[in-house]
Amino acid sequence: MWLYFLSLCGGGAAILYVLCGWLIPAAVEGSPRLTLLWHDFILEQILNALTWSTRPQRLLKAVQKKATRGDPQSVISAIDNFCRHKEWAMNVGDEKGAILDCVVSEVNPSTALELGTYCGYSTVRIARLLPPETRLITLEFNPDYAVVARQVIAWAGLQDKVELVVGASGDLIPQMKQQFGVKEFDFVFLDHWKDRYLLDIKLLEECGLLRRGTVLLADNVICPGTPEYLEYVRTNPRYESRYFKSHLEYTKVEDGLEKSIFLG
Numbered sequence: 001m002w003l004y005f006l007s008l009c010g011g012g013a014a015i016l017y018v019l020c021g022w023l024i025p026a027a028v029e030g031s032p033r034l035t036l037l038w039h040d041f042i043l044e045q046i047l048n049a050l051t052w053s054t055r056p057q058r059l060l061k062a063v064q065k066k067a068t069r070g071d072p073q074s075v076i077s078a079i080d081n082f083c084r085h086k087e088w089a090m091n092v093g094d095e096k097g098a099i100l101d102c103v104v105s106e107v108n109p110s111t112a113l114e115l116g117t118y119c120g121y122s123t124v125r126i127a128r129l130l131p132p133e134t135r136l137i138t139l140e141f142n143p144d145y146a147v148v149a150r151q152v153i154a155w156a157g158l159q160d161k162v163e164l165v166v167g168a169s170g171d172l173i174p175q176m177k178q179q180f181g182v183k184e185f186d187f188v189f190l191d192h193w194k195d196r197y198l199l200d201i202k203l204l205e206e207c208g209l210l211r212r213g214t215v216l217l218a219d220n221v222i223c224p225g226t227p228e229y230l231e232y233v234r235t236n237p238r239y240e241s242r243y244f245k246s247h248l249e250y251t252k253v254e255d256g257l258e259k260s261i262f263l264g
């Protein structure tokens, strides 16, 4: 009787594994909306309920298990492996991450801003390329994500280069000069909620935080998409803008980064 029950459970688990790990992801791959709905909502809720943990907590565990303390590259690889083979997460990812690396290295910023930290994946990617005296401020309004991000950043040994501030971009950007002593940003990475991109770039302009030559790099401009932001930077004579075609993190769905230089 017990053996029969256990084999039923085992069979059920195997079917669930094949469905969630292979069949459904393959079936939704053609549709950007369904891909995001599946990975970013349905599967996350299922796994949260089954494991009694959150996705950021599971990602942090993968870092602690697989990455070497003080080695940012091993932290990045551990997260990419986890997200490619176990569970998708909304990090910029390895493919677009390579473009991000090139732009950061090219700009070589002294002061950088990241909008949207999540678990600290892109923060680690950016911070590892910066010289010791450079300051990277990263903003995250979800305190639970910020707790995980601090541990990921510390595991990579980059805590002295990063200032993680918990709060909403709309409240914090106007405080950057007075409260955080920032004169201007050389580089801004936009990767928070997509309806904030345009509002926050205008806020950065109004607050005098952009200088001639400041480079803005915006993620997910195609998927989920930021049409108003793209229209603004592509048609505004104060910006010189270029699209880098790529894919939505850890999938084959088209997405890309928009690099925009503020011309003053």
Ligand SMILES: C[S@@+](CC[C@H](N)C(=O)[O-])C[C@H]1O[C@@H](n2cnc3c(N)ncnc32)[C@H](O)[C@@H]1O
Pocket (backbone or CB within 6 Å): 090, 091, 092, 093, 115, 116, 117, 118, 119, 120, 121, 122, 123, 139, 140, 141, 142, 145, 167, 168, 169, 170, 191, 192, 193, 196
């Ligand atoms: C796509 S994730 C960031 C991923 C991260 N940049 C990476 O590549 O590893 C977006 C994050 O922005 C945060 N967020 C969204 N809107 C925000 C806002 N207005 N201010 C601060 N954080 C925000 C969300 O809580 C979420 O953690």
Ligand SMILES: [Mg+2]
Pocket (backbone or CB within 6 Å): 090, 091, 092, 191, 219, 220
């Ligand atoms: Mg993104």
